[in-house]
Amino acid sequence: MEKIKNILAGGKCLKLVCGAGNEDVKEIEKLSYVYSSAGFNMIDVSAKNDILNAAISGIKRAGQGNNTALCVSVGLQEDIHLTKAVVNNIKCEMCGNCISVCPQGALFIEDNKILVDEKKCIGCSICINQCKNEAIVSEHKYKAPYAMLLPLLSEQIDCVEFHCSSSNEEHIIDSWNKILSVYNGCLSICIDRAKLSDDKVISIVKKMINTKNDIMIQADGKPMSGNSDDYKSTLQTVAFGELLRSNKIDVFLILSGGTNSKTSQLAKMCNVNINGVAIGSYARKIVKPFINSDDFFENQTLKMQAINAAKELADNILKYL
Numbered sequence: 001m002e003k004i005k006n007i008l009a010g011g012k013c014l015k016l017v018c019g020a021g022n023e024d025v026k027e028i029e030k031l032s033y034v035y036s037s038a039g040f041n042m043i044d045v046s047a048k049n050d051i052l053n054a055a056i057s058g059i060k061r062a063g064q065g066n067n068t069a070l071c072v073s074v075g076l077q078e079d080i081h082l083t084k085a086v087v088n089n090i091k092c093e094m095c096g097n098c099i100s101v102c103p104q105g106a107l108f109i110e111d112n113k114i115l116v117d118e119k120k121c122i123g124c125s126i127c128i129n130q131c132k133n134e135a136i137v138s139e140h141k142y143k144a145p146y147a148m149l150l151p152l153l154s155e156q157i158d159c160v161e162f163h164c165s166s167s168n169e170e171h172i173i174d175s176w177n178k179i180l181s182v183y184n185g186c187l188s189i190c191i192d193r194a195k196l197s198d199d200k201v202i203s204i205v206k207k208m209i210n211t212k213n214d215i216m217i218q219a220d221g222k223p224m225s226g227n228s229d230d231y232k233s234t235l236q237t238v239a240f241g242e243l244l245r246s247n248k249i250d251v252f253l254i255l256s257g258g259t260n261s262k263t264s265q266l267a268k269m270c271n272v273n274i275n276g277v278a279i280g281s282y283a284r285k286i287v288k289p290f291i292n293s294d295d296f297f298e299n300q301t302l303k304m305q306a307i308n309a310a311k312e313l314a315d316n317i318l319k320y321l
């Protein structure tokens with residue numbers, strides 16, 4: 001608990017989001033190695049033992065076991081972060097557009113059908129938006145949040161993140177209380193404004209933060225949208241952060257959803273007081289060309305190229321934290 005409190009209180013939290021639905025253990029070990037080597041001090045993974053172990057292995061390879069906090073993500077059924085793409089091959093006309101846009105390389109052709117590698121799919125919906133035939137839908141394939149946590153309670157975790165984007169307040173609060181009943185460590189609330197009015201979001205958050213746990217809010221501007229490194233992409237998360245702060249939400253605040261190297265600078269320009277930045281899509285994208293290789297851990301050049309790309313991102317964010 002002290003490790004994560006120190007990171008957040010220091011106001012320089014750099015959190016790598018591997019993806020709440022990312023179950024590609026090889027990728028997670030590499031991402032954790034690269035970003036903890038580059039100075040990221042929190043790694044966020046799906047709440048499953050094998051995935052957590054992959055992240056721990058990557059952090060250990062980097063020699064950062066004492067400096068890097070581990071966060072596991074659980075979520076409501078209606079929250080996009082824990083969904084997977086499902087293809088209806090009757091509607092599909094094999095145009096291949098979904099394959100070319102998938103950032104995770106999770107779609108492939110076999111037996112003249114489009115299939116989804118569920119371990120790689122992070123539920124980002126990019127393929128769904130690309131398909132003109134409406135042949136792809138997203139489905140939640142996980143247990144209830146508190147039930148996902150139970151096998152992990154004896155593991156080395158520093159924080160549990162609850163993805164709770166929903167229009168159903170009762171469902172959010174009920175799931176939150178169940179998490180509180182089994183976990184007394186640091187909790188992160190990852191919420192966005194897609195399904196609720198600003199007033200409703202503030203009212204729900206105020207009900208949730210009144211616990212004895214240390215609480216961090218991850219203000220998710222536009223979930224899983226950080227593909228570009230510009231101010232426009234990161235505008236929504238800074239605006240959401242400002243809304244929370246101006247409503248006197250006085251807990252640790254992290255920005256996510258469209259985050260990139262410009263996020264902390266924009267937050268500073270807007271006088272939004274944050275404790276750190278969480279980066280998923282953009283962070284994964286910039287190291288992908290280096291970590292895809294099977295011999296990554298044996299290849300010094302690839303390792304250095306990946307760490308340098310991650311370090312440049314870290315430096316740009318830290319400059320304004």
Ligand code: SF4
Pocket residue numbers: 087091092093094095096097098099114130131132133134135136
């Ligand atoms: S984009 Fe739609 S129609 Fe095209 S291959 Fe993918 S699922 Fe099939």
Ligand code: SF4
Pocket residue numbers: 084085101102103104105106107116120121122123124125126127128
């Ligand atoms: S585009 Fe996103 S939702 Fe679709 S298969 Fe790839 S990772 Fe999954």
